[in-house]
Amino acid sequence: MHVPEPLARLIQSFSRLPGIGPKTAMRLAFFVLRMKQEDVHDFAKALVHVKRDVRPCTQCGHVTDKERCIICTDGKRDQSVICVVQEPKDVLAMERTREYNGLYHVLHGVISPIEGIGPDQLHIPQLLRRVAEDTIQEVILATNPNVEGEATASYLARMLHPFSVTVSRIAHGLPVGGDLEYADEATLMRAMEGRRAWGERR
Amino acid sequence: MHVPEPLARLIQSFSRLPGIGPKTAMRLAFFVLRMKQEDVHDFAKALVHVKRDVRPCTQCGHVTDKERCIICTDGKRDQSVICVVQEPKDVLAMERTREYNGLYHVLHGVISPIEGIGPDQLHIPQLLRRVAEDTIQEVILATNPNVEGEATASYLARMLHPFSVTVSRIAHGLPVGGDLEYADEATLMRAMEGRRAWGERR
Numbered sequence: 001m002h003v004p005e006p007l008a009r010l011i012q013s014f015s016r017l018p019g020i021g022p023k024t025a026m027r028l029a030f031f032v033l034r035m036k037q038e039d040v041h042d043f044a045k046a047l048v049h050v051k052r053d054v055r056p057c058t059q060c061g062h063v064t065d066k067e068r069c070i071i072c073t074d075g076k077r078d079q080s081v082i083c084v085v086q087e088p089k090d091v092l093a094m095e096r097t098r099e100y101n102g103l104y105h106v107l108h109g110v111i112s113p114i115e116g117i118g119p120d121q122l123h124i125p126q127l128l129r130r131v132a133e134d135t136i137q138e139v140i141l142a143t144n145p146n147v148e149g150e151a152t153a154s155y156l157a158r159m160l161h162p163f164s165v166t167v168s169r170i171a172h173g174l175p176v177g178g179d180l181e182y183a184d185e186a187t188l189m190r191a192m193e194g195r196r197a198w199g200e201r202r
Numbered sequence: 203m204h205v206p207e208p209l210a211r212l213i214q215s216f217s218r219l220p221g222i223g224p225k226t227a228m229r230l231a232f233f234v235l236r237m238k239q240e241d242v243h244d245f246a247k248a249l250v251h252v253k254r255d256v257r258p259c260t261q262c263g264h265v266t267d268k269e270r271c272i273i274c275t276d277g278k279r280d281q282s283v284i285c286v287v288q289e290p291k292d293v294l295a296m297e298r299t300r301e302y303n304g305l306y307h308v309l310h311g312v313i314s315p316i317e318g319i320g321p322d323q324l325h326i327p328q329l330l331r332r333v334a335e336d337t338i339q340e341v342i343l344a345t346n347p348n349v350e351g352e353a354t355a356s357y358l359a360r361m362l363h364p365f366s367v368t369v370s371r372i373a374h375g376l377p378v379g380g381d382l383e384y385a386d387e388a389t390l391m392r393a394m395e396g397r398r399a400w401g402e403r404r
Contacts, residue, residue: 003265004256004265009251010249010251013241013249030290032252041250043249046215049211054206
């Protein structure tokens with residue numbers, strides 16, 4: 001292809017990103033050519049700074065540019081509940097609900113024999129240490145509702161059993177706005193199993 | 203949102219790119235966190251270098267990191283034909299056909315009264331100068347087959363009339379692999395108008 005070397009390298013960098021194919025990568029690279037110098041430099045700096053300054057919170061594993069993250073250091077949050085999630089972006093998804101006011105623990109993955117990921121590659125020892133040391137009363141397992149997420153939740157439930165904490169799992173059921181007719185059997189079964197007395201619902 | 207400042211800035215930079223919404227921008231930023239240090243630095247460098255080193259070819263306006271582009275400086279190409287396109291990426295699209303062996307001229311836009319773009323903001327004087335000075339025999343107008351592209355082609359045809367060159371327009375018709383039933387009337391009409399004797403077809 002008749003593309004100057006610097007442009008070819010940028011196209012290659014873009015196409016390494018997930019969900020960005022060669023055509024999109026080219027479109028983005030040409031867009032960069034027309035961007036303001038200042039914005040391009042900000043973009044380049046942001047890339048380098050993220051890699052240099054953003055690290056896992058030493059307490060919960062969420063992303064932070066400090067020693068401990070903004071959630072762990074927020075005294076107004078309920079220090080007795082930990083919600084265990086797979087990835088930092090799951091923390092952000094939870095935070096968007098504006099309902100949960102406890103702490104988090106980010107595993108940075110799930111147990112996956114297929115991908116060769118065992119419990120020792122996840123931030124599980126750190127979780128057990130927190131539960132042992134701190135004044136934690138409940139651990140909510142909020143890994144994804146798929147095979148690996150379930151397996152990881154079940155492993156964690158077993159590991160947390162010796163501690164005097166309530167261990168709970170986020171509910172399975174029909175998504176809000178969903179349609180009974182189109183729900184798969186497994187979801188529908190779980191929705192039935194998880195039914196709650198009318199008065200218990202909010 | 204509970205995102206550290208450097209990550210927020212990267213998300214913002216990604217979401218400035220065309221076709222990348224806030225959710226994709228976040229996904230990409232988190233991906234960068236997991237990328238190899240080296241790859242992130244290459245990405246940042248590629249951004250800066252593209253902006254610094256890539257400029258329009260002084261002859262045809264295609265992208266290059268030299269004085270003149272790789273096509274203009276290729277002695278093996280037919281120096282008597284110029285294919286006029288809107289953008290550098292149109293040159294790449296043409297080159298992918300591996301059929302055209304002449305030169306190009308990139309207008310860097312089209313005449314668009316709505317966006318306030320007149321002929322004087324495009325690389326039209328440069329084209330006229332090339333046609334006047336050089337040994338050009340044919341100018342192929344390959345702007346897009348839409349209102350602005352047609353208007354620009356028709357303007358160029360008028361401007362090129364005084365010169366002793368053949369001026370041609372790329373053909374309109376049914377896309378290869380297309381379906382007559384689904385073709386719009388305008389395309390079908392042009393396909394009929396542009397019909398060629400069986401023997402003329404390749």
